[in-house]
Amino acid sequence: MGSGQLPPGQKLAKGWPVSHYGPVPKFRPERWTLQVFGATASGEKYSWTFDEVAALPCTTIVTDMHCASGPSTTGHEFYGVPARAVLEQAPPAPEVTHVMAWAEYGYSANLRLADFASDRTLLAMHHDGEPLTVEHGFPLRLVVPHLYGYKGPKWLRAIEYMTADRRGFWEERGYHNIADPWKEQRHSYQEDDSA
Ligand SMILES: Nc1nc2c(c(=O)[nH]1)N[C@H]1C(S)=C(S)[C@@H](COP(=O)(O)O)O[C@H]1N2
Ligand SMILES: [Mo]
Numbered sequence: 001m002g003s004g005q006l007p008p009g010q011k012l013a014k015g016w017p018v019s020h021y022g023p024v025p026k027f028r029p030e031r032w033t034l035q036v037f038g039a040t041a042s043g044e045k046y047s048w049t050f051d052e053v054a055a056l057p058c059t060t061i062v063t064d065m066h067c068a069s070g071p072s073t074t075g076h077e078f079y080g081v082p083a084r085a086v087l088e089q090a091p092p093a094p095e096v097t098h099v100m101a102w103a104e105y106g107y108s109a110n111l112r113l114a115d116f117a118s119d120r121t122l123l124a125m126h127h128d129g130e131p132l133t134v135e136h137g138f139p140l141r142l143v144v145p146h147l148y149g150y151k152g153p154k155w156l157r158a159i160e161y162m163t164a165d166r167r168g169f170w171e172e173r174g175y176h177n178i179a180d181p182w183k184e185q186r187h188s189y190q191e192d193d194s195a
Contacts, residue, residue, distance in 0.1 A: 007181035013071035025104040036090040038161035063145035079126035103153035108168040
């Protein structure tokens, strides 16, 4: 990052192609909530409207994005709520080690708590000064700059606090559980005891 280098095995894509599995969901603001559930410190489940999410303290990050199938795109400016703010507003129980980020239609990605808590992990609402386009995750998507793209669900709807690891959508389908692009952690068969 900032070095202008891409992780090993990545190729620069033209523009910002859209890449995801399944249909693009329609945003229904009156029904939409972001939930935080699972092992919260209070035992309560949190549920926020989009306006409540947008009212949390926001920040801007600039990051490259790397799809595990090869293409990378660079210089994305995302604006939104730091994952840290979610952890402050809805504190996890001390036993929490992992989170599952849930999107529309059951897409999910598991993260180590430390990856979610990274100071650059963002619940993004805007890209390059405009609201996200629906294809890129409007109204809310997770961006985890230091991991491959599949760790960043578009159309994010919930964060589940977990006291043990559980594999998400692509992680169950042969993708690497950790997904560090600088270590080329693309496939689950590369996992060893460090993962
Ligand atoms: N809900 C959802 N989010 C998703 C995906 C998906 O299939 N469904 N694909 C992921 C993958 S593999 C990548 S590389 C990025 C691509 O994001 P982009 O199309 O905005 O570049 O979205 C991620 N988020
Ligand atoms: Mo991807």
